[in-house]
Amino acid sequence: MQTPTGSAIDSWEKRWGTEQGRADWIDAHPAVVALIPELKARGVRRVLDLGCGVGRHALRLASEGFDVHAFDGSETGLAVLGETARCRDMTLSVKHGNADALPYPDASFEFVLSWNVIYHGTLGDAGRRIAEIWRVLKPGGLYQGTMLPTRNSNYGKGRRVAPDTFVLDGVEEKGHPHFYCGAATLIALFSGFEVLDLSQSEQKNPGSWHWNIVAERLPG
Numbered sequence: 001m002q003t004p005t006g007s008a009i010d011s012w013e014k015r016w017g018t019e020q021g022r023a024d025w026i027d028a029h030p031a032v033v034a035l036i037p038e039l040k041a042r043g044v045r046r047v048l049d050l051g052c053g054v055g056r057h058a059l060r061l062a063s064e065g066f067d068v069h070a071f072d073g074s075e076t077g078l079a080v081l082g083e084t085a086r087c088r089d090m091t092l093s094v095k096h097g098n099a100d101a102l103p104y105p106d107a108s109f110e111f112v113l114s115w116n117v118i119y120h121g122t123l124g125d126a127g128r129r130i131a132e133i134w135r136v137l138k139p140g141g142l143y144q145g146t147m148l149p150t151r152n153s154n155y156g157k158g159r160r161v162a163p164d165t166f167v168l169d170g171v172e173e174k175g176h177p178h179f180y181c182g183a184a185t186l187i188a189l190f191s192g193f194e195v196l197d198l199s200q201s202e203q204k205n206p207g208s209w210h211w212n213i214v215a216e217r218l219p220g
Helices: 004-016 019-025 030-041 056-063 075-087 123-136 183-189
Strands: 046-050 067-072 093-096 109-114 137-149 159-162 165-167 178-181 193-202 209-217
Touching (some): 004 019, 030 056, 030 137, 046 056, 046 123, 056 067, 056 075, 067 075, 075 093, 109 123, 123 137, 123 183, 137 193, 178 183, 183 193
Parallel strands (some): 046 109, 067 093, 109 137, 137 178
Antiparallel strands (some): 137 209
């Protein structure tokens, strides 16, 4: 049996391997762009794009002058990002690995972005990834990312493989576990942070609700 992380990576490897698959993942999300002035006001320099894919956010952050470190489990996505960066004459650090064990020292970054990433798996998977994000962030550093709420139209559909975790077999990008949570669970998961902004918005399709989170890492 594949691990949740492995099956998710396989799905994204296929998507990133075609121009059509990459087409909807080129432009930075407006919520990420909107946070850039706050990052600059805080004097943020070193940032991590965790689960960077083909680099839509890593490239935008690099263009704004940040020292960007891009991390992903998909070698295909990282290859596309590296080639795009070279074509744009941009410099950023690219690493391949598993989000459950990040290859960075403690307190390495002032900002960690993880957009549409850490909910691919179970509650335990999400918790381990959030713990790693907390570890590599400096105290007072910012996290921005998304989770899936139970309001999402796919909640409860498909095979239940763990509490609040479902697999939609045979559906593109859905053939691996997705974890959904309410506000109380989300706040508990981010107990090492002060949540500064929490909202829900639909992404591309009707019913595609996501939690949008901005949080500050508390001292350990």
